[in-house]
Amino acid sequence: MKTRNQWPIYLLLVFCSILFITPFLFALSSSLKKLDAVYAYPPTLLPVPPQWSNYEKAVTSLPFGQFLMNSVFLTLACVAGQLVTGALVAYSFARLRWPGRDVMFLVLLSTMMLPGQVTMIPTFILWTHLRDFTGMDWVGTFKPLIVPSFLGGAPIFIFLMRQFFKGIPVELEEAARIDGCSTFEIFWRIVLPLSRPVLTTVAVLSFIGHWHDFMGPLIYLDRVETYTLQLGLRMFQTVNGGFTHYLMAASMLVLLPVLVLFFVAQRQLVQGISLTGIKG
Amino acid sequence: MTRRAKREALEGILFASPWLIGFVFFTAGPMIASFLLSFTRWNGITPLHELKWIGAENYVKLLTTDHSFAKAFRNTAFYAVVAVPLGLATALSLALMLNQRVRGLAAFRTIFYLPSVVSGVATSMLWLWLFNPSFGGVNWVLHLLRLPEPGWLTDESTALWVFILMSVWGVGNTMLITLAGLQEVPTHLYEAAALDGASTLSRFRHVTLPMLSPTLFFNLVMGIIGSFQVFTSAYVMTGGGPNEATLFYVLYLYQKAFEQFQMGYASALAWILFAVVLALTLLVFRSSRLWVYYEGELSS
Numbered sequence: 001m002k003t004r005n006q007w008p009i010y011l012l013l014v015f016c017s018i019l020f021i022t023p024f025l026f027a028l029s030s031s032l033k034k035l036d037a038v039y040a041y042p043p044t045l046l047p048v049p050p051q052w053s054n055y056e057k058a059v060t061s062l063p064f065g066q067f068l069m070n071s072v073f074l075t076l077a078c079v080a081g082q083l084v085t086g087a088l089v090a091y092s093f094a095r096l097r098w099p100g101r102d103v104m105f106l107v108l109l110s111t112m113m114l115p116g117q118v119t120m121i122p123t124f125i126l127w128t129h130l131r132d133f134t135g136m137d138w139v140g141t142f143k144p145l146i147v148p149s150f151l152g153g154a155p156i157f158i159f160l161m162r163q164f165f166k167g168i169p170v171e172l173e174e175a176a177r178i179d180g181c182s183t184f185e186i187f188w189r190i191v192l193p194l195s196r197p198v199l200t201t202v203a204v205l206s207f208i209g210h211w212h213d214f215m216g217p218l219i220y221l222d223r224v225e226t227y228t229l230q231l232g233l234r235m236f237q238t239v240n241g242g243f244t245h246y247l248m249a250a251s252m253l254v255l256l257p258v259l260v261l262f263f264v265a266q267r268q269l270v271q272g273i274s275l276t277g278i279k280g
Numbered sequence: 281m282t283r284r285a286k287r288e289a290l291e292g293i294l295f296a297s298p299w300l301i302g303f304v305f306f307t308a309g310p311m312i313a314s315f316l317l318s319f320t321r322w323n324g325i326t327p328l329h330e331l332k333w334i335g336a337e338n339y340v341k342l343l344t345t346d347h348s349f350a351k352a353f354r355n356t357a358f359y360a361v362v363a364v365p366l367g368l369a370t371a372l373s374l375a376l377m378l379n380q381r382v383r384g385l386a387a388f389r390t391i392f393y394l395p396s397v398v399s400g401v402a403t404s405m406l407w408l409w410l411f412n413p414s415f416g417g418v419n420w421v422l423h424l425l426r427l428p429e430p431g432w433l434t435d436e437s438t439a440l441w442v443f444i445l446m447s448v449w450g451v452g453n454t455m456l457i458t459l460a461g462l463q464e465v466p467t468h469l470y471e472a473a474a475l476d477g478a479s480t481l482s483r484f485r486h487v488t489l490p491m492l493s494p495t496l497f498f499n500l501v502m503g504i505i506g507s508f509q510v511f512t513s514a515y516v517m518t519g520g521g522p523n524e525a526t527l528f529y530v531l532y533l534y535q536k537a538f539e540q541f542q543m544g545y546a547s548a549l550a551w552i553l554f555a556v557v558l559a560l561t562l563l564v565f566r567s568s569r570l571w572v573y574y575e576g577e578l579s580s
Contacts (some may be wrong), residue, residue, distance in 0.1 A: 009377050016374065017391045020449065024394075026417040027406045039415055042423075085298040097285070098292030108299070111307055113501070113561055115509055117530055118554045121537050121547050122313035123306060125324045151302025158299065183291045212400035214512040219538055230401045234516060237405065244409060251402040262397050266390065269397070273453055274460030 031055070031248035038245050051245070058249040061240060066225060067232035071211065074142050074228060078210040079203055081149035082157055086202065087195070089152045090161035091187050095173070105162075112155045124219060144220045145213075154209070157202045160275060164198035165191060201272030204265045211258060229254050317547035324543035331544075338548035349549070351524045352532040359440055359528070360507035363447040368499055371454035376488075378455075379462045389459070396452030403446075404516035408433070411442050433518055436525040443526060446513060454499050461495030462488070490573040497564070497572045504560050508553060529553060 030038055031054055032047035058064075092098070093105050127138040138144055152158055168191060176186050192199070214230045221227060227235065236250050262269065281289070293300070318338055322331040342349050374392055378385055395403070410416050411432040419429040430438040465488060473483045511530045514520060520527035520535075533553070537546035 006380060006382065009380055009382060013377055013382065013388050017388060020391050020395060022417065023406045023410050026410055030409060041415070043415065043420055088295045089299040092292045092295035096288055096292030096295060098289040101292065113505060115505065115553055115557055117533055118314055118550045119307055119310035121543055121550060122310035122317060125543065128325060148302060148306055150298065151306065152299030208397060214401055233401045233405065237516070247405060248409060251405040254402040255398050258398050262394065270456055273456040
């Protein structure tokens with residue numbers, strides 16, 4: 001295995017890398033061109049000189065600042081709910097004995113395979129009609145998008161955390177119990193601090209998932225002031241569709257936060273994804 | 281039960297209660313409701329007494345006269361049949377190459393993984409522009425190579441292929457899971473096989489594949505479920521066109537529910553989707569006994 005000539009593998013890997021990276025580079029190049037250069041034939045590879053003002057135009061033609069704030073708020077709220085309630089639930093499944101626990105755990109696992117579309121319509125109707133009982137609006141606000149994250153969130157993340165908690169030596173918790181700690185104190189002061197790796201992984205994965213969510217906001221948000229970046233970008237497409245250079249600039253800006261997060265937290269991401277498969 | 285056990289049970293249920301409540305109100309309840317709704321005609325907005333029971337009419341109409349449903353089903357099935365195996369094969373090939381102790385592993389892994397992280401509206405925009413038949417990069421390269429230049433998303437016969445290629449591009453998650461699976465294969469198995477004089481190919485066939493089969497199985501199940509849920513890219517890139525050539529199942533469901541407000545009809549669509557995904561998943565689970573090897577299965 002070690003002495004074999006590896007150059008064909010490198011050649012293939014480099015070729016595939018170029019294929020995978022090209023869509024980004026093509027869009028980046030388009031985002032920095034003048035409009036006539038975008039629609040020039042044959043196309044030019046590099047934008048000379050780069051039109052940085054495209055980005056300014058893209059940001060100012062729609063309230064992108066507002067969209068960004070909405071996306072950040074919504075995403076962070078969902079991540080917070082996922083971490084806190086998801087970890088509580090996961091700890092219960094990992095360590096506490098209660099009647100029906102193992103059956104409910106199987107139920108939890110099987111809901112991972114349930115397509116969200118099956119529950120989507122009644123859930124929407126529920127939020128719509130909740131107005132009649134509570135006297136306040138639910139649809140059109142962030143609440144329908146946030147509340148599920150505070151009810152345990154995605155089952156896959158509960159599962160990941162449960163697996164991690166089970167791997168923590170139980171002696172630590174037993175010792176704390178003898179010292180008079182309550183279950184919640186054990187969870188909060190012993191288990192959570194030891195679980196930084198899995199919590200980071202879940203935070204990052206959940207952030208990316210909510211940041212990209214399109215269908216949820218599309219269904220529940222109807223006023224432009226409440227739009228997320230994804231909805232804003234879609235609106236930009238329908239308004240400024242012909243101005244490809246602005247559209248590409250706006251797209252690159254929407255991608256940017258995730259790209260940054262990706263490079264900062266790559267290790268956690270890779271570990272997290274790998275875990276989802278191995279235990280599956 | 282002792283007092284301590286009782287207390288633990290109470291705390292356990294309390295800790296799990298967010299999910300238990302969520303399960304009742306956002307999974308179990310809606311599942312039953314959506315099943316009942318599928319036998320009704322209702323727009324979901326007007327008061328409940330305007331809901332009309334119509335028996336199996338929605339299902340009959342879907343399966344007999346709704347041509348858009350047939351089209352959406354065929355499109356999605358075709359997409360699944362091509363994109364899932366192609367994605368698995370690509371993921372496996374990339375993972376196998378990366379597992380050869382190559383230099384620059386981290387860099388390559390980053391590049392292959394990146395596209396699957398940035399899915400969403402923005403990447404759909406990228407692909408829409410990349411496959412623009414007149415000004416996009418793809419046809420320009422094809423032109424330079426003197427190959428035919430298809431109309432891609434504007435042409436009924438090629439439009440679905442753009443989505444298939446896009447799904448292969450986003451195969452990074454699957455690749456990472458496969459790579460992790462490959463790294464779990466104990467090296468002593470390869471060493472033993474090498475001592476026995478096994479060729480590279482037979483080592484792959486008799487060591488790698490069996491040891492990797494649980495991972496491949498997981499990816500297959502997830503791939504099938506995912507391929508039936510394409511929405512954002514279709515909504516943004518084509519809206520289902522041209523002539524319903526890219527009308528994906530969930531896109532059609534969305535149009536029925538949230539553009540035409542036929543909640544009963546859309547619920548029937550949702551339950552057919554659920555039945556199909558469930559049947560396929562069970563089929564894969566059943567067949568897994570034939571081809572998935574679990575370590576320790578023989579000894580235990």
